Amino acid sequence: MGAYEVVGRLMDALAPGSYLVLPQGSPMPGDNSITADVIRAYEGKGIxxxxxxxxQIGRFFEGLELVDPDIVMAHRWKPGDERAEAEAVEQFILAGVGRKP
Structure with missing residues (x-):
């Protein structure tokens, strides 16, 4: 069973009004070598x-109501947080929140 199916089954079992919060690593724009290095580092630890x-991340939210600001860089969920802004330079993580109608 793939990730989309796992999340879909989880959401099917939850009550209306429940939320899905999903952070997801995303490819670094313009530099595939960094993305490949990150994947190798995780897999080197057995992850x-x-x-x-x-x-592709949007597929997890099919049938859900996306909460503003939709699917964005994770640090944009807490604007004005200088520490989060600084850490975001080193990471490319997208995040979204969806509500089950």
Missing amino acids: RMAVRDER
Whole structure:
């Protein structure tokens, strides 16, 4: 069973009004070598990692109501946080929140 199916089954079992909060590693724009290095580092520790672009992440939220600011860089969920802004330079993590109708 793949990630989309696992999340879909989880959401099916939850009550209306429940939320899905999903951070997801995403490819670094313009530099595939950094993305490949990150994947190798995780896999070297025995952790299976998948990176997904915004469209692929959006599939997790099908049937849910996306909460503003939708799917964005994770630090944008807490604007004005200088520490989060600084850490975001080193990471490319997208995040979204969806509500089950």
